[in-house]
Amino acid sequence: MNKCIALLLAAVLALSGLPLALAEEAPELYVRKVENLPEDFFLGMDVSSCLAEEASGVVWRDADGNVRDLFELLAENGVNLIRVRVWNDPFDAEGHGYGGGSCTIDTAVEIGRRAAARGMRLLVDFHYSDFWADPAKQQAPKAWAGLSAKQKAPLVEEYTRDCLLKLKEAGVDVAMVQLGNETNGKLCGEKTWMGIYRVMNGGAKAVREVYPEALIAVHFANPESTDNYLAWASKLDYYKLDYDVFGTSYYPYWHGTLDNLKQVLSTIAQTYGKKVMVLETSYAWTPEDGDFSGNTISDGGVYEKPYPFTVQGQANEVADVIAAMAEIGGIGVCCWEGAWVPVGRSSWEENAAKWEQFGSGWASSYAAEYDPDDAGKYYGGCACDNQTFFDFDGKALPSLAVFRLVREGQAAERRVDALDDCVLICDLNGEVSLPETVNAVMNDNSREAVPVTWEPIDIAALKAAGEANYTFHGEAGGREATLLLSMVKYNFVRNFSFEDSDLGMWRCTDLGGTEQLYCEEKKTDSLSGVKHWHFYSEKADAVCFELEQDLTGLPAGAYTYRISIQGGDGGETDIYSYVKVNGETVATCPTQITSWSNWFTPEITGVQVAEGDTVTIGIHVQCKGAGAWGKIDDAILNSEAE
């Protein structure tokens, strides 16, 4: 049983998501125009995996289905910056790549050269690690394991210089260099800011020397933890790190609102005179997986979903992040791994062979020696093939054009892009009225209720079948609508879970000087919802009260009554639930309290009620222990009639 029972009769709740698949014919994309977007604003794409993808046989196609050079395709869609990660040595002793593109500086040279050929600049993302560096991992390269920060600093400087010189010799236009990736309080095995600074400073010196025109960026994740961001910016200022750009990841699933992002980046920009940029973002265009290797984002996870998982939702996310950064004077937005499409569509076995050979999955089995706990256990394919700008066969999605279209915007007929599921909880003995509208997400990400037509639903049959859950479908705004319908027994107790602020239907009689006796709001102490009835006395032998509710107008018949209680330090107790009919106690059920979160639910069945009777349901609580406390929640009175 849960709180929903009390919501009875056509309580239609909008769930946060579960949109439907794209309609057959993709309609024209809506793109909001971003105001005040500077000509030189970075519209970036990380394509670090693309060479491993090509080696695996992947091709990319334009919207018409023609095979195209990836860089040409990106450039003609408005991308002007290519990002590439660089690992020191992502190979085992036999030369097997760790995967994730097994990206080294040689990868960056090739990608940078091809980007330059299409007029795009390069953002070099040094992880200063042999494999993935993120808030969870910042392992030093094998060759630097065990060295102190002081020892590492000149090695970082030398390594960075050598790498940048290779790029320079290849004629790569390096716009920006990152000193580490998502360095949330760790970098290259260092866990103190003194150590992190020394590593970063080594890199910064090399960048200034080889590419004096390039911007130096630092990169963090989790902007929703505003205090951390301000603290880290302050640390970098304290150590006087020489850098230009305070960069961040921004994944709306986990990273807070755009308003918060704007605020924290603006504060840092103004306080320290730095440029700011979103160095990574992405959004799912479908909840599906395309390569037989599970994705980070799919249906059913616990995360924010401010846009539906549609091509339009993805385009809106990108345009909104660009607009947010333009609004605060940020210098750019880079999408992460927007071309990491499945290496095959036939089988896991076929794909796995390619991931192992070419490093085109997120990790190969060879990475186990360096990263035994994660890659060693979970190596496999791409976990973000549903967040690219290409379908699973490599064909450009309409959303790829967002980088080009944000400058002028693109109008489109207002239409439904996705529908929220309808949740309906119905009383078996009551009226069942199906919702006439469902909540729709429109293509401009606004919301409105649209009329719905449901498939034929036999309500009499639902009622006859007793308590059960159903899924029905319908049509609304040209999309398939889903109705999650629960048939439940009616609960005659009003405000059964203490969630409504009007508690007038409840009567609490203190019989012994209970020190605390009231409705409390605390989700973790509630059985359902966020509120419950609370009692406590520091003094021994003080807790004694009755909590009850009178009910009239009940149909004649037999009834079942339940109420739940948890608590502790009760000492000797006398606790029982009871039912009175016309003031006479007709049934009681004893229970107890033991410790936090151990709920007891005494049940009384077979209570006979005649027409016109007044029924009182209640609980009697007496505790002799000092400090006795408890919580009461979810009183339920069901008819036993079918």
Ligand code: CA
């Ligand atoms: Ca996948």
